[in-house]
Structure formats: C-alpha cells, structure tokens
Amino acid sequence: MGYYRIDPDSDRQFVEEFRRTPVGKHSPGLMRVLNALRHDPSGKQIVLFCRKPFAEWQIAEMPADRRQPLVFEERPIFTDRDEAEREVFRRRWHAATGERINLSLGATAGA
Amino acid sequence: MLKILGYPDRYSVAPGEPISFQISLEEGDAYDARIVRVINGDCNPAGPGLDLPHIPSAIDGRYPGIARRVDAGSYLVAADFPALASYRAFSFRALVWPTLLARPAQVLAAQWDSATKCGFKLMLGDGRLVLMLGDGSGRTAQEELPVRMLQRKWYIVTATIDRANRVFQLGQSALQADFGVDDSGNRKAALPLTMGHAAVPLYLAGGPQTDGTIGEHFNGKIEAPAFLDGVPDHATLEAMTISPPPAALSPHIIAAWDFADGVSTVRATDVGPSRRHGRLVNLPARGMKGSNWNGEHHRWQVAPVQYGAIHFHEDDLYDTGWPADIAWAVPENAESGAYALHLRCGETEADAMRETYIPFFIRPPRKPTARRRPKVAFLAPTCSYLAYANHAGHITAPGVETMMGRLLHFGHQDVYLYDHPELCYSLYDTHADGSGICYSSRLRPVLNCAPRYHSWLGGDGSSLYQYNADTHLLGWLAHHQIEYDVITDEDLHRDGYELIKNYRVILTGSHPEYHSTPMWDAMKAWLDRGGRLMYLGGNGWYWRIAFHDELPGVIEVRRAEDGIRSWEAEPGEYYHSFTGEYGGLWRRCGRPPNLMVGIGFVAQGFDVSSYYRRAPDADNPRASFIFEGVTDEIIGNFGLIGGGAAGIELDCINPLLGSPPGILRLASSEDHSPLMLLVNEEFTSTMPNLGGDQNERVRADLCFMETTSGGAIFSTGSIAWCGSLPCQGYENNVSRITLNTLRRFMDERTFG
The missing domain is CATH 2.60.120.200 (Jelly Rolls)
Structure with missing residues (x-):
C-alpha cells in the first residue's frame, strides 16, 4: 500500500503531542501519524456517540455495510471527550505497531 | 435514540396564516406540544446557555401520536x-x-x-x-x-x-x-x-x-x-x-x-x-x-x-406525505422571529431522546403596509439549511474523521438518521448507487436543522453548523435588544426585491452558501439602491441553486466543474432540470461572491478556529465607527466554534474576482491549523503547502466598503464569527465590532 506506515521508534515522539492535544493544531509529524491511523481500509468507522451533551460519550462503530446496525460499546462511558480520543488513539496505535501505550490522564474515564 | 420527530409544512409563515406540523411518535401514544421562541439553541456550558422561552398559544397541550414511516424511492x-x-x-x-x-x-x-x-x-x-x-x-x-x-x-x-x-x-x-x-x-x-x-x-x-x-x-x-x-x-x-x-x-x-x-x-x-x-x-x-x-x-x-x-433512485424523496397532526393559525400580531414547535414524549435519558424542536420562522406580514417594519432583517439562509438537510457525510463518506481532525460525533438524531436512511440525505451526499443527490426537500423530517442539534461538522466546542450556529446571532440580537424581522431565502426567492426594499440593514447567517438567481438579483438590486449588508459568515453566495416552479420546498444543485464538492455531476449534466440554468459555482457563472460582498471563499477546515489581527485599514477614518472602543490588536481569539472567530470556512479579498478597489481590509486571520486547507478552485496544480500553517493565502479578511448608492457592506469572511459573539456575556471585541457596525448601519445617514 502506498500510504505511510507507522514506525513506532521514530513516531513515538508524536504520542506525547497527541496526549497533550488530542484535538487542535498538530505538527506535520503527528498529522502524518493520524492520517495513517485514521485510515481503515475495512470500511468500518469508529464514532463517538454523545449520550448527554457536553457530559457523556461512548464509543461506537459503524460496520462497513452501513445497512447493518451501529455497534455500541457499553463501557467505558467517557465524561471527557479528549479521553475518548486518547482511547481510540491507543487502540489504533496498538493495531498498527503491536505496542500498548498508556495515554490516559487517569481521572476521567468511567468504569 | 430519538423518539419523536417531525417537520413543518413550511419554514416561513406570515402572521394570520396557518402552519401545520407532521409528527412521528416512535414510542408511547401521546406527546406534549408547545411553541417556543428560538433565541439560543446551544446548550454548551461555556456559552450563555439555552434560551428557548415558551410562547403560550392555542396549540399548547397533549396530543395522541403514532409512528409514521417514509416511503422513499422514485x-x-x-x-x-x-x-x-x-x-x-x-x-x-x-x-x-x-x-x-x-x-x-x-x-x-x-x-x-x-x-x-x-x-x-x-x-x-x-x-x-x-x-x-x-x-x-x-x-x-x-x-x-x-x-x-x-x-x-x-x-x-x-x-x-x-x-x-x-x-x-x-x-x-x-x-x-x-x-x-x-x-x-x-x-x-x-x-x-x-x-x-x-x-x-x-x-x-x-x-x-x-x-x-x-x-x-x-x-x-x-x-x-x-x-x-x-x-x-x-x-x-x-x-x-x-x-x-x-x-x-x-x-x-x-x-x-x-x-x-x-x-x-x-x-x-x-x-x-x-x-x-x-x-x-x-x-x-x-x-x-x-x-x-x-x-x-x-x-x-x-x-x-x-x-x-x-x-x-431507491432513496429519492420529495414529500413524506404525513398528515398534519398539529395546525396553528399564527396570530395576526405575532412577532417576526425564529420559533420552534417543542415536542416532548417523556424524560430524555442517555439512551433515549424524548423531545424535539421543529423550527420555523414567522416572517413579517405579506402586505408591506400592514405593520411598521424594523430597520433590520435577518435573512435566514434556509436554502443552505436545506442543502445540508440530513447531511450524512459522517455516515456515508470515508475519511471524514481525517478531515475533521477528531472523532465523528453522533448525537441521538444522528443515530436515528443512521437507522432510517429513508429520511434521505442532503445535497452533499450520494445516493446508494453512488450518484450525487441533486434535489433536497424540506417536506420531510430534517434532523440536523434544529435548536439543540450539535453537528459532527461544527467546529470544536459547541459543534454547531448552519441553523443552530445561527442562533448565536439570534441570542446576540436579543441581548442587545435589536428589533428585527426574519425573512427566509425562500421568501426572498418568491418575493424578490420588494420583500427587502424597506429594510435598512440585512444580516446574513453564518453560512449563506446557496442562492437562486432571483435571490441573487434581489439582493444586488437592494445593495444598488442603498442597502447595508452585514455578511456575518463565510463561503457565502457560492452555489447557484434552482427552485421548482410547481413543487414547493425543494431546491436543486448541480455540482459542476469546480469548487469544493462531495460529489461531481456527470459531464453533460451541469444544467438544472428545474430551470435549465447552468449550475455550479456562481463564480463560474460570472458572479463571484466578491461582486456581492467584496470577498470570496478561499479555505476550509473543520477542526479549530483562529483569530484576526488588526490591519492598517482599521485606522482609516472611513472605518473608525467600526473600531470605536476596540483597540485590541488581536480580535476573536475566543469562540464557541473552534475556539476562535476565524474558522470553518474563510473568505478573502481577491481583486481578480471582483473585490472592489475601495474595499478596506480591517483585519485578517492568521495562524490557522494545517487542516484549514486552500479550496481547490484556488489552485490549478497540486502543491504541498495547502494548509493554513504553510499557505499565505489561507486567511479570512474582515472588510468594509461603501457602495455608490450610499449603502455599505461589512463582511467577516468566517463561519465561526458568530460563534464568538456570545463569549464573556456578549461583551468582547467581536461583539463590539459587530454592534458598532450594526448601529451605524441602522443610522439613516448615507455612506460615502
């Protein structure tokens, strides 16, 4: 495939940048990492369902065949949207590199 | 998931005329209904908060309801x-x-x-x-x-x-x-x-x-x-x-x-x-x-x-044809403004939204002499609302998260739309067979055009886009006790110049993107006769659309040749079927937005917004009234839409496209995100520096210019501008600049 492949050694520097600022102006290096991580050739799409405006979110997934129902994750319930961004980053990083990283700020992800 | 939804039979109703609401109740057998005034539809705790006061009326009460279905497909x-x-x-x-x-x-x-x-x-x-x-x-x-x-x-x-x-x-x-x-x-x-x-x-x-x-x-x-x-x-x-x-x-x-x-x-x-x-x-x-x-x-x-x-197409839809569940005869003395039918069928919980707001506007009486007109009119961009009706790019289009720079947000309305594609989508979407959707009707539930709707496409923060984003302006008008009428795009299309000729000032919404030829002509005629236009958004007067001569409430676009397009019309299919007019960008029809408001579309990015820096023309005596009490070098480094006043979609001066020589560039935005990208009609060959962090052309220009007829135009060039108005209790430099301009525009003294 022609798109960028994550190199866990050289790209690890961008993990901290994402942890600090999940949404916002990003460096070209982090942009490249995010563009690669956010590309899912399966056609599935992770989304963030807002249960209560500005209060509670949960991760859901759209199947590749959009005629099939959304799949909601019952847990965790996020009370900070940035924590959901970090959780999805963590999963995608693991899928791309095999590495487990801990991005959580520790206080806001619910049980 | 959403448990109640519906639509009005019209978006604009005059005093003394009827309006009906068609409703589907997805759970239970009854619901409560009442009319509310829409002043602020944003529940972001960082802003002033929801303001949807109850307007007592004859329709207040409890109604039986049933679930209704949509029979899509042409x-x-x-x-x-x-x-x-x-x-x-x-x-x-x-x-x-x-x-x-x-x-x-x-x-x-x-x-x-x-x-x-x-x-x-x-x-x-x-x-x-x-x-x-x-x-x-x-x-x-x-x-x-x-x-x-x-x-x-x-x-x-x-x-x-x-x-x-x-x-x-x-x-x-x-x-x-x-x-x-x-x-x-x-x-x-x-x-x-x-x-x-x-x-x-x-x-x-x-x-x-x-x-x-x-x-x-x-x-x-x-x-x-x-x-x-x-x-x-x-x-x-x-x-x-x-x-x-x-x-x-x-x-x-x-x-x-x-x-x-x-x-x-x-x-x-x-x-x-x-x-x-x-x-x-x-x-x-x-x-x-x-x-x-x-x-x-x-x-x-x-x-x-x-x-x-x-x-x-199996997913074409014009009119769901639901029967009227509630009919309201709008009182003769009803005040012009934004309203909604508020429906409630129980307590909203995390897994069930049991209320909805169905928006509509009360326009001024059709007879010009029936009532004294205020000096100001808000032109509700209902054609743009309709173009984005049930916009489902977050569902159907791959790669949108990359464009947004964050996870795609789904609210209860979005989940309902996902589960009910028969409500059909917007002019930004494609049919199931991949062909572009070129018609959009309001005679169906439009879930993303409502107070309290937070859009996946809105800037980070309040995440508002189109209708609900425009309530930031309505809240600001209420805060400053500005008397105004609301007219809609569809009114302007039908009534033309006669509808607006007696207003001194017209305010746009945050994203007045779609205009028919009669709408364009009416606005230009008004400007040529001394009108004062405050263009409070971005990417305005961009697409040409057509209305149907026989069918109410439906518009057509052809995504022809150029511009930011989520689909492309097939070669040979650039002409509107409704009118026979050549479709596509107004810019390609010899009428760039610069001819109307001095500036035109240059960049878009949906993650975070930025600020404006004051430019030398701000000190020009012609513009002194605008900056009265504002000495800040930086303007709008705050906001509910992306955290700044310059964001989402930006316009700038371009003399080659018709920006007039006398236009004053009062301020320009800077320091944009790399996701704020130059739009494709602005380059003919791909370049590596399209992002706002590297491209000097990516900016919003805050502008002022007088017209030869004694009128004037104030243009902000940013969709996010109105999102900064409510900050700090409506007391900030974006609010002050806007209010200074509005008060001078309301003054009968001519410009120039």
Missing part, C-alpha cells in the same frame, strides 16, 4: 393504463443503465396487483433480467435471462408476452461490446402460466408492495420506455425510437414515454396516441443524458434527443 406511475392482460400479446422495450445491481429485486416495469399477486413485473434480480407473472390465484412464475448486466452500461431491454401463442421472449442487448464479457442475450420459451388481468396502474422503476408502499425500486436510468400491442420483429423492436416511432411500430403503441419532454416538471409525456402520461413521484433526476449522448451538447434544451433519460 418511480413513474401511469394511473389510467389498460390491463396488459387484455391484449393477446404485448411487448415492452426500453433502454436502461443500471447503477446498483447488488439489489436483489428492482422493478423496471410492473402492472402488478400485490394483494392477488396478479399481473406482470419485469425486473432486475442480481443483475439478471427477470420476468415475473402472476395468474391472480396466488400462483406466480419467474423466468430470467442467464446473462448478467454490468453497472453503468447501457442496454436495450425487451420483453414480449404472447398470451395467444403462450410464449414469452426476454432480451437484453448491450450497446457496447466488451472483450470477455457476455452480457447480451435473448430467450424465448413457453409461458409458465396464464398472466392474470390486473386492473391497476402501470409503474416504472418501482412496484406496489403488499403493505401499500411502492418498493423494489430500480436504481439507474431508464430511457424511452414503450409498450406495444403485439409481438413485433425482435430486431425492429430493439431498434425502436419513440420520437418519432418507426412507421411499422407506430400503429401498435400502447404508450411510449419521452423523458426528454417536460424535463422541469414531474410529468412523463406519453407520445403515443392515447396520451397515457405518467406522473413522477419523489423526484427522480431529470435533465439526464441518455444512451446517445455524444458530448457535443451539454445543455438539455439544445439537444433534447440526447437527454431522454431519467435517473431513478
């Missing part, structure tokens, strides 16, 4: 059509261009009584031509061709039913031969049963279902469909034309529809002698090139013979 119906079983033999012939062969059953033509399973259906099933017959006793039989069609390829389709000799024949003939592809065929065999006498209408591109709906929709184009009495020679039938038909076949025509006729209507003209005209339901796409389009002509009026196709 088709042709010919009501007065003879029973085909009354002929000893009959033949059907059409050209077809299928676009979604994965669907298991798609009717090309049917005269079918679904209750008794009686009659005839010619279908595509898994890409094969299928003949289904029913004898009326419940017995059915199905025959098919062994060869499969290919998508987006033209075929001549024929079927003959010879009841007298008890034989049938099916044929499909590809207009183009492809190496290694066997997609033409012809089969003649004994009739498997006696086709029953079905005295029901004739349908094309859909068929009656047992539940009373029309289903089994065909996705693709049909051209020159015809029914003939008898069984003509097969080669003659295949080669048949309908305008005019060959002499050998002409006496045998039962019906032959010429789709090149009446393109701007919902009538399908039968050119046969019996004039069995069809009615097109749910607005299939017209003005579509046919099998014989050769690229010589691009305008359907010039070469109608090459535009004989209609493109049907």
Whole structure:
C-alpha cells in the first residue's frame, strides 16, 4: 500500500503531542501519524456517540455495510471527550505497531 | 435514540396564516406540544446557555401520536393504463443503465396487483433480467435471462408476452461490446402460466408492495420506455425510437414515454396516441443524458434527443406525505422571529431522546403596509439549511474523521438518521448507487436543522453548523435588544426585491452558501439602491441553486466543474432540470461572491478556529465607527466554534474576482491549523503547502466598503464569527465590532 506506515521508534515522539492535544493544531509529524491511523481500509468507522451533551460519550462503530446496525460499546462511558480520543488513539496505535501505550490522564474515564 | 420527530409544512409563515406540523411518535401514544421562541439553541456550558422561552398559544397541550414511516424511492406511475392482460400479446422495450445491481429485486416495469399477486413485473434480480407473472390465484412464475448486466452500461431491454401463442421472449442487448464479457442475450420459451388481468396502474422503476408502499425500486436510468400491442420483429423492436416511432411500430403503441419532454416538471409525456402520461413521484433526476449522448451538447434544451433519460433512485424523496397532526393559525400580531414547535414524549435519558424542536420562522406580514417594519432583517439562509438537510457525510463518506481532525460525533438524531436512511440525505451526499443527490426537500423530517442539534461538522466546542450556529446571532440580537424581522431565502426567492426594499440593514447567517438567481438579483438590486449588508459568515453566495416552479420546498444543485464538492455531476449534466440554468459555482457563472460582498471563499477546515489581527485599514477614518472602543490588536481569539472567530470556512479579498478597489481590509486571520486547507478552485496544480500553517493565502479578511448608492457592506469572511459573539456575556471585541457596525448601519445617514 502506498500510504505511510507507522514506525513506532521514530513516531513515538508524536504520542506525547497527541496526549497533550488530542484535538487542535498538530505538527506535520503527528498529522502524518493520524492520517495513517485514521485510515481503515475495512470500511468500518469508529464514532463517538454523545449520550448527554457536553457530559457523556461512548464509543461506537459503524460496520462497513452501513445497512447493518451501529455497534455500541457499553463501557467505558467517557465524561471527557479528549479521553475518548486518547482511547481510540491507543487502540489504533496498538493495531498498527503491536505496542500498548498508556495515554490516559487517569481521572476521567468511567468504569 | 430519538423518539419523536417531525417537520413543518413550511419554514416561513406570515402572521394570520396557518402552519401545520407532521409528527412521528416512535414510542408511547401521546406527546406534549408547545411553541417556543428560538433565541439560543446551544446548550454548551461555556456559552450563555439555552434560551428557548415558551410562547403560550392555542396549540399548547397533549396530543395522541403514532409512528409514521417514509416511503422513499422514485418511480413513474401511469394511473389510467389498460390491463396488459387484455391484449393477446404485448411487448415492452426500453433502454436502461443500471447503477446498483447488488439489489436483489428492482422493478423496471410492473402492472402488478400485490394483494392477488396478479399481473406482470419485469425486473432486475442480481443483475439478471427477470420476468415475473402472476395468474391472480396466488400462483406466480419467474423466468430470467442467464446473462448478467454490468453497472453503468447501457442496454436495450425487451420483453414480449404472447398470451395467444403462450410464449414469452426476454432480451437484453448491450450497446457496447466488451472483450470477455457476455452480457447480451435473448430467450424465448413457453409461458409458465396464464398472466392474470390486473386492473391497476402501470409503474416504472418501482412496484406496489403488499403493505401499500411502492418498493423494489430500480436504481439507474431508464430511457424511452414503450409498450406495444403485439409481438413485433425482435430486431425492429430493439431498434425502436419513440420520437418519432418507426412507421411499422407506430400503429401498435400502447404508450411510449419521452423523458426528454417536460424535463422541469414531474410529468412523463406519453407520445403515443392515447396520451397515457405518467406522473413522477419523489423526484427522480431529470435533465439526464441518455444512451446517445455524444458530448457535443451539454445543455438539455439544445439537444433534447440526447437527454431522454431519467435517473431513478431507491432513496429519492420529495414529500413524506404525513398528515398534519398539529395546525396553528399564527396570530395576526405575532412577532417576526425564529420559533420552534417543542415536542416532548417523556424524560430524555442517555439512551433515549424524548423531545424535539421543529423550527420555523414567522416572517413579517405579506402586505408591506400592514405593520411598521424594523430597520433590520435577518435573512435566514434556509436554502443552505436545506442543502445540508440530513447531511450524512459522517455516515456515508470515508475519511471524514481525517478531515475533521477528531472523532465523528453522533448525537441521538444522528443515530436515528443512521437507522432510517429513508429520511434521505442532503445535497452533499450520494445516493446508494453512488450518484450525487441533486434535489433536497424540506417536506420531510430534517434532523440536523434544529435548536439543540450539535453537528459532527461544527467546529470544536459547541459543534454547531448552519441553523443552530445561527442562533448565536439570534441570542446576540436579543441581548442587545435589536428589533428585527426574519425573512427566509425562500421568501426572498418568491418575493424578490420588494420583500427587502424597506429594510435598512440585512444580516446574513453564518453560512449563506446557496442562492437562486432571483435571490441573487434581489439582493444586488437592494445593495444598488442603498442597502447595508452585514455578511456575518463565510463561503457565502457560492452555489447557484434552482427552485421548482410547481413543487414547493425543494431546491436543486448541480455540482459542476469546480469548487469544493462531495460529489461531481456527470459531464453533460451541469444544467438544472428545474430551470435549465447552468449550475455550479456562481463564480463560474460570472458572479463571484466578491461582486456581492467584496470577498470570496478561499479555505476550509473543520477542526479549530483562529483569530484576526488588526490591519492598517482599521485606522482609516472611513472605518473608525467600526473600531470605536476596540483597540485590541488581536480580535476573536475566543469562540464557541473552534475556539476562535476565524474558522470553518474563510473568505478573502481577491481583486481578480471582483473585490472592489475601495474595499478596506480591517483585519485578517492568521495562524490557522494545517487542516484549514486552500479550496481547490484556488489552485490549478497540486502543491504541498495547502494548509493554513504553510499557505499565505489561507486567511479570512474582515472588510468594509461603501457602495455608490450610499449603502455599505461589512463582511467577516468566517463561519465561526458568530460563534464568538456570545463569549464573556456578549461583551468582547467581536461583539463590539459587530454592534458598532450594526448601529451605524441602522443610522439613516448615507455612506460615502
């Protein structure tokens, strides 16, 4: 495939940048990492369902065949949207590199 | 998930006139209804908070409700059509261009009584031509061709039913031969049963279902469909034309529809002698090139013979046709403004949203002398609301998260839309077959046009876009006690200059993107006669649209040639079917937005917003009133839409596109995100520095200019501008600049 492949050694520097600022102006290096991580050739799409405006979110997934129902994750319930961004980053990083990283700020992800 | 939804029969209603609301209750059997005024629809705790005061009215109360369903999908119906079983033999012939062969059953033509399973259906099933017959006793039989069609390829389709000799024949003939592809065929065999006498209408591109709906929709184009009495020679039938038909076949025509006729209507003209005209339901796409389009002509009026196709879709929708559940006679003394019908069917919980707001506007009385007009009018950009109606890019388009720079947000309304694609989507989306959606109607629930809706497309923070984003401006007007009327795009289209001639100031919404020719002409005429326009958004006056002459509440766009497009019109299909006008960007029609408001679209990015830096022209005495009390170098480094006043979509000065020489650049935005990208009509060759972090052209220009008629124009060039108005209790430099300008614009002293 022609798109960028994550190199866990050289790209690890961008993990901290994402942890600090999940949404916002990003460096070209982090942009490249995010563009690669956010590309899912399966056609599935992770989304963030807002249960209560500005209060509670949960991760859901759209199947590749959009005629099939959304799949909601019952847990965790996020009370900070940035924590959901970090959780999805963590999963995608693991899928791309095999590495487990801990991005959580520790206080806001619910049980 | 959303448990109650609905739509009004109009977005704009005048005092003394009725408005009705059509409602579907998804849970329970009753709901409460009341009218509210819409002042602020944003519940972001960082802002001033929701402000939706109850307006007591005669409709306050509890109502019984039921769940209603939407029967989407376009088709042709010919009501007065003879029973085909009354002929000893009959033949059907059409050209077809299928676009979604994965669907298991798609009717090309049917005269079918679904209750008794009686009659005839010619279908595509898994890409094969299928003949289904029913004898009326419940017995059915199905025959098919062994060869499969290919998508987006033209075929001549024929079927003959010879009841007298008890034989049938099916044929499909590809207009183009492809190496290694066997997609033409012809089969003649004994009739498997006696086709029953079905005295029901004739349908094309859909068929009656047992539940009373029309289903089994065909996705693709049909051209020159015809029914003939008898069984003509097969080669003659295949080669048949309908305008005019060959002499050998002409006496045998039962019906032959010429789709090149009446393109701007919902009538399908039968050119046969019996004039069995069809009615097109749910607005299939017209003005579509046919099998014989050769690229010589691009305008359907010039070469109608090459535009004989209609493109049907299973997900076309014009009017859901729900009955009125609540009707309200708007009082004669009702104040003009933004309102909504608030419906509630229980307590909203994390997994169930049990309330909804159905927005509408009360416009000023139609009679200009009926009431004193305020100096200010807010032009609600209802065409832009409609263009984005049920925008589903977050569902259907891959890669949107990359564009947004964050996870795609789904609210309860979005989940409902995901589960109910039959509500149909926006002018930004594609049909299930991948073709672009070029019509959008308001006669259906539009879930993303409402107070309290937070859009996946809105900037980080409040995440508002279009309607609800505009309530930031409404809240600001209320805070500063500005008296104003609300008029809508549709009002301006219908009433023209006369509607606005008595207003001194017109305020736009945050994203007034779509304009018909009458709307454009009316606004320009008003400006040329001293009007004062405050363009409080970005990417305005961008797309040309068309209204339908006969059908209310529907607009058309053709995504032609250039501009930011989520789909592209097919070559040769750039002209509106509703009006015949060339579609696409106003910029490509010789009317760039710069001619109207001094600036034009230059960049878009949906993650975070930035700020403006004061420019030297801010000190020009002509603009001194704008900056009265504002000495800040940095303007709008705060906001509910992306955290800044410059964001989402930006406009800038461009003299080459018509920005006038006397325009003052008061401030320009800077320091944008790399996701704020130069729009594609601004470059002709790809470059590596398109992002706002590297491209010097990516900026919003805050501008002021006088007109030769004593009027003036103030342009912000940013969708996010209005999102900064409510910050710090409406006391900030964006608010102050806007208020200074509005108060001077309201002053009768002329400019210049």
